[in-house]
Amino acid sequence: MTWTAPQVKRDQGLGELGTLDERRMLEGWLRWHRETLLAKCAGLGPAELARTAVEPSNLTLLGLVRHMAEVERWWFRRSFAGEDLGEVFTGPADGDEGLAGVDPAHAERDFARFRAEVSACDAAAAGHGLDETFRSTRGVPLSLRWVYLLMIQEYARHNGHADFLRERTDGVTGD
Numbered sequence: 202m203t204w205t206a207p208q209v210k211r212d213q214g215l216g217e218l219g220t221l222d223e224r225r226m227l228e229g230w231l232r233w234h235r236e237t238l239l240a241k242c243a244g245l246g247p248a249e250l251a252r253t254a255v256e257p258s259n260l261t262l263l264g265l266v267r268h269m270a271e272v273e274r275w276w277f278r279r280s281f282a283g284e285d286l287g288e289v290f291t292g293p294a295d296g297d298e299g300l301a302g303v304d305p306a307h308a309e310r311d312f313a314r315f316r317a318e319v320s321a322c323d324a325a326a327a328g329h330g331l332d333e334t335f336r337s338t339r340g341v342p343l344s345l346r347w348v349y350l351l352m353i354q355e356y357a358r359h360n361g362h363a364d365f366l367r368e369r370t371d372g373v374t375g376d
Contacts, residue, residue: 234356
């Protein structure tokens with residue numbers, strides 16, 4: 202049997218986030234967007250996930266999953282937590298941050314790496330205050346709050362891309 206991207210069950214609805222404290226709200230929105238990306242992939246096989254569906258772009262659903270693992274690692278673990286890590290797939294130095302080099306034969310592995318990276322990023326942020334800061338590679342002070350907001354916008358932008366890719370792949374729409 203061929204592997205397919207698993208179905209995603211959301212833990213909460215967006216309305217439930219409306220009255221939470223700031224930290225839980227930011228974590229909830231980030232979780233929602235992470236789950237949305239995976240939901241856009243759910244039920245597709247490796248070849249479909251690796252298919253470029255909007256020519257001439259080389260963007261794929263699998264590439265987006267890989268890219269977001271890379272971006273999560275960069276901001277939460279390497280930048281905020283100061284962990285001395287390499288890239289998950291490829292990194293900022295090569296300019297594609299996981300988008301290129303997609304191989305359908307590695308789809309299951311790439312999804313597992315994404316999930317592992319999300320868990321590691323959550324652990325890197327746990328126990329730290331939103332006002333804690335670090336210096337960016339350009340020497341600019343940034344807070345953990347800023348990282349959460351950046352990640353939410355990064356997912357929101359790429360989930361828009363995922364909407365189009367999924368619809369062009371098999372006609373499925375929705376959040």
